[in-house]
Amino acid sequence: MxxxxxxxxxxxxxxxxxxxxxxxxxxxxxxxxxxxxxxxxxxxxxxxxxxxxxxxxxxxxxxxxxxxxxxxxxxxxxxxxxxxxxxxxxxxxxxxxxxxxxxxxxxxxxxxxxxxxxxxxxxxxxxxxxxxxxxxxxxxxxxxxxxxxxxxxxxxxxxxxxxxxAALARQMQAAMSSRAVIEQAKGIIMGQRRCSADEAFAMLAKTSQETNSKLRDVAASLVRRVSPGS
CATH class of the missing domain: 3.30.450.40 (GAF domain)
Structure with a gap:
C-alpha cells in the first residue's frame, strides 16, 4: 500500500x-x-x-x-x-x-x-x-x-x-450525591433537635466515628429511617 x-x-x-x-x-x-x-x-x-x-x-x-x-x-x-x-x-x-x-x-x-x-x-x-x-x-x-x-x-x-x-466525572457525581444525602440528614437532625447546621453535622460525625462507618453511610441510614414507607 x-x-x-x-x-x-x-x-x-x-x-x-x-x-x-x-x-x-x-x-x-x-x-x-x-x-x-x-x-x-x-x-x-x-x-x-x-x-x-x-x-x-x-x-x-x-x-x-x-x-x-x-x-x-x-x-x-x-x-x-x-x-x-x-x-x-x-x-x-x-x-x-x-x-x-x-x-x-x-x-x-x-x-x-x-x-x-x-x-x-x-x-x-x-x-x-x-x-x-x-x-x-x-x-x-x-x-x-x-x-x-x-x-x-x-x-x-x-x-x-x-x-x-470519565473517572473524574464519576468521582464528582459520587461527591455530589454524598453531599446531598448529608445535607438531608443534617436537615432531619436540625428539625428533630432544634439545633444549628454545625451542631447537626457534629452529631453525624460523632456517630460516624463511634460506629466506624463512613459519614455518607450514616447520613443515608438516617434518611432511610425517616423516609415515608421505610
Missing part, C-alpha cells in the same frame, strides 16, 4: 468514536501492508500490571511478543520502556537478546524492528515489525514505522484522556 493512502485511511478514523483496540489493530494491519518486508506486525502495551499484545496481524508476532513478556526482556519491551527504535538486523548474530533471537530464528524470522510509542503516561508501548530476511528494515522503514507508531500513540493518549475524564 502507498504510505500516503495508509496515512489518509488512518486520518479518517474518528478516535473518539472507535474502540482503542480497533484503532491499534488497524495501525498494525496498515503497517504490515505499507512497510516493505513486514511479515507480521504487533503492538505492545506495558502497564503497571504487565505487558500485553494489544493488536497483531499473525500468531508469529503474538508468540514472539509473549515470549518476551514471560522472560521480562526483549526488543519490544526495551523499545517500549525507552521510547526509542530498536533494530535487530540479523537474528543469527544478535547478542543483546540471544535466547530470544534463537527463538525468532526458529520461527522463521530474520530481522525485526521495534519502535517505541512516544507517550509517557499510565501506559507505554511499542510497534513491532518482523521480517523473514535479515537486514529487512532500513532507515526509510524505520521512518514509516515511526509514523504508524505516532498515530498509535495519539490513539492511546486520546483513550487515556477519555478514561481520566
Amino acid at each position: 502507498d504510505p500516503a493512502d495508509a496515512f489518509a485511511e488512518l486520518g479518517r478514523i474518528r478516535l473518539g468514536e472507535v474502540d482503542l483496540a480497533d484503532v491499534l489493530q488497524r495501525v498494525a494491519d496498515l503497517a504490515k501492508q505499507t512497510v516493505p518486508d513486514a511479515l507480521e506486525v504487533s503492538v505492545t502495551l506495558v502497564r503497571v500490571d504487565g505487558a500485553q499484545t494489544a493488536a497483531f496481524t499473525g500468531e508469529l508476532a503474538r508468540e514472539l511478543d509473549e515470549w518476551q513478556y514471560a522472560q521480562d526482556r526483549g526488543p519490544c519491551l526495551d523499545a517500549a520502556t525507552s521510547g526509542g527504535n530498536l533494530r535487530v538486523p540479523d537474528v543469527t548474530v544478535e547478542e543483546r537478546w540471544p535466547v530470544w533471537a534463537d527463538r525468532a530464528r526458529a520461527a522463521g524470522v530474520g530481522s525485526s524492528l521495534s519502535v517505541g510509542l512516544p507517550i509517557q503516561q499510565a501506559v507505554v508501548g511499542a510497534l513491532n515489525l518482523y521480517a523473514e530476511r535479515p537486514h529487512a528494515f532500513d532507515d526509510e522503514a524505520v521512518s514509516l514505522a515511526g509514523t504508524f507508531a505516532g498515530y498509535a500513540a495519539v490513539a492511546l493518549a486520546n483513550a487515556h484522556l477519555y478514561d481520566s475524564t
Whole structure:
C-alpha cells in the first residue's frame, strides 16, 4: 500500500468514536501492508500490571511478543520502556537478546524492528515489525514505522484522556450525591433537635466515628429511617 493512502485511511478514523483496540489493530494491519518486508506486525502495551499484545496481524508476532513478556526482556519491551527504535538486523548474530533471537530464528524470522510509542503516561508501548530476511528494515522503514507508531500513540493518549475524564466525572457525581444525602440528614437532625447546621453535622460525625462507618453511610441510614414507607 502507498504510505500516503495508509496515512489518509488512518486520518479518517474518528478516535473518539472507535474502540482503542480497533484503532491499534488497524495501525498494525496498515503497517504490515505499507512497510516493505513486514511479515507480521504487533503492538505492545506495558502497564503497571504487565505487558500485553494489544493488536497483531499473525500468531508469529503474538508468540514472539509473549515470549518476551514471560522472560521480562526483549526488543519490544526495551523499545517500549525507552521510547526509542530498536533494530535487530540479523537474528543469527544478535547478542543483546540471544535466547530470544534463537527463538525468532526458529520461527522463521530474520530481522525485526521495534519502535517505541512516544507517550509517557499510565501506559507505554511499542510497534513491532518482523521480517523473514535479515537486514529487512532500513532507515526509510524505520521512518514509516515511526509514523504508524505516532498515530498509535495519539490513539492511546486520546483513550487515556477519555478514561481520566470519565473517572473524574464519576468521582464528582459520587461527591455530589454524598453531599446531598448529608445535607438531608443534617436537615432531619436540625428539625428533630432544634439545633444549628454545625451542631447537626457534629452529631453525624460523632456517630460516624463511634460506629466506624463512613459519614455518607450514616447520613443515608438516617434518611432511610425517616423516609415515608421505610
